[in-house]
Amino acid sequence: MPTVSVKWQKExxxxxxxxxxxxxIVFKSQLYTLxxxxxxxxxxMVKGGILKDDADxxxxxxxxxxxxxxxxxxxxIVKAPEKGPVFVEDLPEEEQVVALGHSAxxxxxxxxxxxxxxxQCLHSVPELKSALLSYSDTGRGxxxxxxxxxxxxxxxxxxxxLDQSVRPVAPxxxxxxxxxxxxxxxxxxxxxxxxQDAEECWTQLVYTLSQTLTSDASESAALSMKQLFGIDxxxxxxxxxxxxxxxxxxxxxxxxxxxxxxxxHLHEGxxxxxxxxxxxxxxxxxxxxxxxxxxxxxxxxxxxxVQFVRFFWKRESNQKAKILRKVDYPLxxxxxxFCSDELKQKLQAPRQxxxxxxxxxxxxxxxxxxxxxxxxxxxxxxxxxxxSMDIDKGKWFVFCP
Numbered sequence: 060m061p062t063v064s065v066k067w068q069k070e071x072x073x074x075x076x077x078x079x080x081x082x083x084i085v086f087k088s089q090l091y092t093l094x095x096x097x098x099x100x101x102x103x104m105v106k107g108g109i110l111k112d113d114a115d116x117x118x119x120x121x122x123x124x125x126x127x128x129x130x131x132x133x134x135x136i137v138k139a140p141e142k143g144p145v146f147v148e149d150l151p152e153e154e155q156v157v158a159l160g161h162s163a164x165x166x167x168x169x170x171x172x173x174x175x176x177x178x179q180c181l182h183s184v185p186e187l188k189s190a191l192l193s194y195s196d197t198g199r200g201x202x203x204x205x206x207x208x209x210x211x212x213x214x215x216x217x218x219x220x221l222d223q224s225v226r227p228v229a230p231x232x233x234x235x236x237x238x239x240x241x242x243x244x245x246x247x248x249x250x251x252x253x254x255q256d257a258e259e260c261w262t263q264l265v266y267t268l269s270q271t272l273t274s275d276a277s278e279s280a281a282l283s284m285k286q287l288f289g290i291d292x293x294x295x296x297x298x299x300x301x302x303x304x305x306x307x308x309x310x311x312x313x314x315x316x317x318x319x320x321x322x323x324h325l326h327e328g329x330x331x332x333x334x335x336x337x338x339x340x341x342x343x344x345x346x347x348x349x350x351x352x353x354x355x356x357x358x359x360x361x362x363x364x365v366q367f368v369r370f371f372w373k374r375e376s377n378q379k380a381k382i383l384r385k386v387d388y389p390l391x392x393x394x395x396x397f398c399s400d401e402l403k404q405k406l407q408a409p410r411q412x413x414x415x416x417x418x419x420x421x422x423x424x425x426x427x428x429x430x431x432x433x434x435x436x437x438x439x440x441x442x443x444x445x446x447s448m449d450i451d452k453g454k455w456f457v458f459c460p
Contacts, residue, residue: 177264214264
């Protein structure tokens with residue numbers, strides 16, 4: 060293989076080997092990597108004229124050490140961007156909030172994480188924000204006290220700050236208003252504000268909003284707190300000793316997940332929470348007796364709140380103690396089994412529509428089933444396949460053993 064040098068403009072590229080077993084287009088590709096001139100724009104002077112892409116090297120008389128001349132314009136060199144790529148994690152905190160579409164955070168004002176977490180959860184409910192926006196600044200309806208009115212206004216204001224700010228917000232005004240309405244959150248130990256329970260903060264704030272938002276003109280502007288968070292329960296109260304039985308109804312704003320040594324999953328804790336024992340006077344026995352209360356959900360809210368009951372009163376130390384046991388929970392919670400027969404009947408049609416939609420989206424492709432019989436004490440498997448059929452037509456092939 061001859062080795063040549065190529066002069067292009069003011070540059071000379073020495074020591075270029077020509078593989079004469081390959082067509083000249085291969086040689087031109089070599090020059091493209093060196094000069095940036097595309098093969099279609101290269102004009103290389105050889106014996107007989109300009110080198111063609113399909114010429115025969117043996118007829119061109121190219122010799123070892125020969126100097127070839129090339130004319131052509133190189134492609135424009137792509138310039139590096141003036142600003143390199145900026146990753147979200149490298150942005151300042153306030154710009155990250157905008158880029159990711161997140162809400163602003165809340166400063167911890169000293170053991171106020173219980174309050175911050177409650178506010179952030181409620182702030183994620185758009186219907187609640189709509190109701191607060193239409194809440195009147197001046198009027199208090201139907202006997203609502205001033206402290207409840209002020210707390211509702213403070214909630215509206217802090218939600219507005221979270222929506223408008225890209226930097227963390229200091230909820231000082233809300234905290235002061237909360238402590239005026241509920242002094243328990245102002246408890247101190249050694250002149251330091253004490254940590255509080257997020258569930259208690261949630262319960263008190265939701266209760267206050269349920270009173271103020273349904274007593275104001277905002278009721279017509281958005282769903283009420285009852286529709287958003289209220290859970291209607293129907294309970295069967297039974298005394299095994301006397302045989303007495305009654306039915307009770309109540310509205311609550313959360314389901315309780317009771318935690319014990321037997322509870323490993325959220326469903327188990329909810330089941331425990333819906334079946335409780337209470338002691339009260341039995342008219343039939345004329346004394347106190349143990350009653351069993353079995354509750355079922357009779358109406359579901361738009362947003363279902365679940366409380367993990369982790370705190371209990373420890374008599375030995377006369378103070379609260381926390382249960383640290385891990386309880387698993389799913390990303391999607393199905394409470395159908397905890398519903399009353401009446402509600403189950405209402406839910407059957409929409410649940411079937413959801414199942415049909417999921418099946419249409421994903422489509423079951425194949426399925427293998429194992430079956431057994433007592434006669435032969437063995438088992439067999441059957442395969443179902445829709446690979447060659449249109450799933451929408453509902454046709455399947457079954458492959459039997």
